Amino acid sequence: MIRELSELGKKIREANAGEKIVHDALKDEPISIDLVIKDDGSFCKFEVIEKIVRPAEAITAKKGKARLLLDKAEEVLCYQGDNKKHELFINKLNEYKDVDAVKSVIKFYNDNKINGVETALAKFEEQVGEKERGGNIAFRVLNDDSRLHEKKDVYDAIINKYEAEQNLKLKDDVKVCSICGSSNFPVEDIPHGMIKRVPDGQTSGCALVSYNDDAYESYTLKGNLNSSICTNCARTYTEGLNWLMSNGNNQLIEDSKGKQKEIFKYSNRRNFGSDTAMVYWTKNNQKCTELDLFDNPDPKEISVLIDSVTAGKASQIEPDYFYSCTLSGAAARIAVRDWIEISLGDLKKSIACWFKDIRIEAWGEVYHAPLYRLVNATQNEKNKNETTSSRIAVHLWNAALKNTSPPLWILTSVLKRVRIMENDENKKNKESITPERAALIRLILNRNNKGGFMIKEDLDHDNTNSAYVCGRIFAVLESIQRAALGKDINAGIRERFFSFASTNPSPAFGRLMKMSQNHLTKLKGEKAGLAVILDKELSELFSKIKAFPNVFSLEEQGQFAIGYYHQKQDTYNRAKQNKELKDVVEDVE
Numbered sequence: 001m002i003r004e005l006s007e008l009g010k011k012i013r014e015a016n017a018g019e020k021i022v023h024d025a026l027k028d029e030p031i032s033i034d035l036v037i038k039d040d041g042s043f044c045k046f047e048v049i050e051k052i053v054r055p056a057e058a059i060t061a062k063k064g065k066a067r068l069l070l071d072k073a074e075e076v077l078c079y080q081g082d083n084k085k086h087e088l089f090i091n092k093l094n095e096y097k098d099v100d101a102v103k104s105v106i107k108f109y110n111d112n113k114i115n116g117v118e119t120a121l122a123k124f125e126e127q128v129g130e131k132e133r134g135g136n137i138a139f140r141v142l143n144d145d146s147r148l149h150e151k152k153d154v155y156d157a158i159i160n161k162y163e164a165e166q167n168l169k170l171k172d173d174v175k176v177c178s179i180c181g182s183s184n185f186p187v188e189d190i191p192h193g194m195i196k197r198v199p200d201g202q203t204s205g206c207a208l209v210s211y212n213d214d215a216y217e218s219y220t221l222k223g224n225l226n227s228s229i230c231t232n233c234a235r236t237y238t239e240g241l242n243w244l245m246s247n248g249n250n251q252l253i254e255d256s257k258g259k260q261k262e263i264f265k266y267s268n269r270r271n272f273g274s275d276t277a278m279v280y281w282t283k284n285n286q287k288c289t290e291l292d293l294f295d296n297p298d299p300k301e302i303s304v305l306i307d308s309v310t311a312g313k314a315s316q317i318e319p320d321y322f323y324s325c326t327l328s329g330a331a332a333r334i335a336v337r338d339w340i341e342i343s344l345g346d347l348k349k350s351i352a353c354w355f356k357d358i359r360i361e362a363w364g365e366v367y368h369a370p371l372y373r374l375v376n377a378t379q380n381e382k383n384k385n386e387t388t389s390s391r392i393a394v395h396l397w398n399a400a401l402k403n404t405s406p407p408l409w410i411l412t413s414v415l416k417r418v419r420i421m422e423n424d425e426n427k428k429n430k431e432s433i434t435p436e437r438a439a440l441i442r443l444i445l446n447r448n449n450k451g452g453f454m455i456k457e458d459l460d461h462d463n464t465n466s467a468y469v470c471g472r473i474f475a476v477l478e479s480i481q482r483a484a485l486g487k488d489i490n491a492g493i494r495e496r497f498f499s500f501a502s503t504n505p506s507p508a509f510g511r512l513m514k515m516s517q518n519h520l521t522k523l524k525g526e527k528a529g530l531a532v533i534l535d536k537e538l539s540e541l542f543s544k545i546k547a548f549p550n551v552f553s554l555e556e557q558g559q560f561a562i563g564y565y566h567q568k569q570d571t572y573n574r575a576k577q578n579k580e581l582k583d584v585v586e587d588v589e
Helices: 002-017 073-077 083-095 100-109 114-127 152-172 223-227 231-246 289-294 299-310 344-357 371-376 386-402 408-423 435-447 466-485 493-503 505-526 528-542 554-575 579-584
Strands: 026-037 043-057 137-141 248-254 260-266 269-272 276-282 321-330 333-343 360-362 365-367
Touching: 002 231, 026 100, 026 152, 043 114, 073 083, 073 114, 073 137, 083 100, 100 114, 100 137, 100 152, 231 276, 260 269, 269 386, 276 386, 289 299, 289 344, 299 344, 321 344, 321 386, 333 344, 333 386, 344 386, 344 435, 360 435, 360 554, 371 386, 371 435, 386 408, 408 435, 408 493, 408 554, 435 554, 466 493, 466 505, 466 528, 466 554, 466 579, 493 505, 493 554, 505 528, 528 579, 554 579
Parallel strands: 026 137
Antiparallel strands: 026 043, 248 260, 269 276, 276 321, 321 333, 360 365
16 A cells, blocks of 8 residues: 555656656745845845745654744744744754855844844734734745745755765665665654644644554664655655645535535545545546446446446456555544555446446336445434444445445444334334435345345345345335325334334234234225235235244345335336325325
8 A cells, every 4th residue: 555655656746846856855845924034134024925835845744843944933933932943943054054045044043133033023923914824934035036945055955965864874774665675765763754634633644654652662673663664655655645635626516505616626535424534546547437426326327337347348448556545533643444456447347336236226217326325324314423424434435346245234224224213203204215225235135145035126026035025015014004094194004013023023013914904994995996906915925925934134124124115116116007006105206
């Protein structure tokens, strides 16, 4: 994973190089304020600018260090009396005091101190607004548009010093990097750099690789020496991961009221809940448009993808690899929750299989649920458990990309949600087994199936599995009650008996059958034709099972739910042609 991130970081460097100086000793840093001085070091003014990014001295970690000619107000001006940080900044300047571009700044602090740094500190709050005071300050000489830290002699001095230190370290102790396999750069016990914008992590950044305990000092290896990652690979993998975490652009969208608003949309990242993010990329930077189908499933595009995979066209594409890394913040560190490495051809095959496996009939049409709706199907709409949602999203993402089986505990979450809705009086007359829940149940059962019937997308008359048939019977019994008593029932058998029947069918259906006979008797006197249809359906289903089991396993509870869903959908479809059946379903066109 780190090797591929390092390769990505190198490619980003090459792509962004242009005429800009690119070197391990330099790193792009934001600038928000220009501190303008004269050649003699006297202060002129502060200029607040729109934040820009320019190369500056690269430092691995900010704690206990200062950057040459570009830093915060605490370091540059000793703002708010932070003497330690200011002293670090001055010490860094003195290391480069012989560089021409630095000499005017040295005067600003020494020879012309009263008119220089002391005046600047006094004018800082007056000329810089409170919101802008936390930005980086760069030095610029009056009537010169270029900043001092961007001067060629400054860059050359930084690079020469860096290379001299690197060569000295290589002479002292030659170690082979575990990532690039070379000894061109030293392996040091220094921080590798911080990753920004990690969910649930520190705003200042989190470390992907970090050792800070005595237990990591075996074999004389201290701290990050244990990782054997050289300084170059450490820098490139952090640059690659930071790019993935932040890459994107602003886009205009319409809100629920039809008004346009601007939002930032990530290009290589998806958020799974509030504490987890997934980043992805390809080795050759090839765009994988199939990933967009997870958010907006288009039936035509899905059909084309499935046809191309079936015809073997997906394997004929240019060889490329797809990578996906799922991360969460853990205080100052990063927890890697998942890593996927797969060829683009296999990726497209997996995505095609995913949409075949989640396909479900919904009110007369074939439906493919977006990934986020499948995740939401396991949670309370108003009181979501973000941690559980993110874990489910990670497992489903992995199953979609690698064509693997989701864990059965997700099925437990779905069925629990179904039962809660069935027992919630406020959810009366709302379908607890939605197309999304049915699709997710079907996916989990089929991919974890170790033999037996595979569940189809629509009603399967040949499926004689007792749990599936019991679910169908329960749906018919509900239809009989609706037909006999009307649709607006206070608490029907679904609300009162669904959970009981789906777990302990034998005692539950014993009571239900007595009730249904009363309902059928009433129905025969009022709607004889409908009574015949429903009684015939019931008899056909009874012929498929020998007896009601005492208990259903977890998988059988899922099969029960799918049988119930399929029977309801079939009744809906038949009601379009049969007027009598309209009395037992809702909103038939």
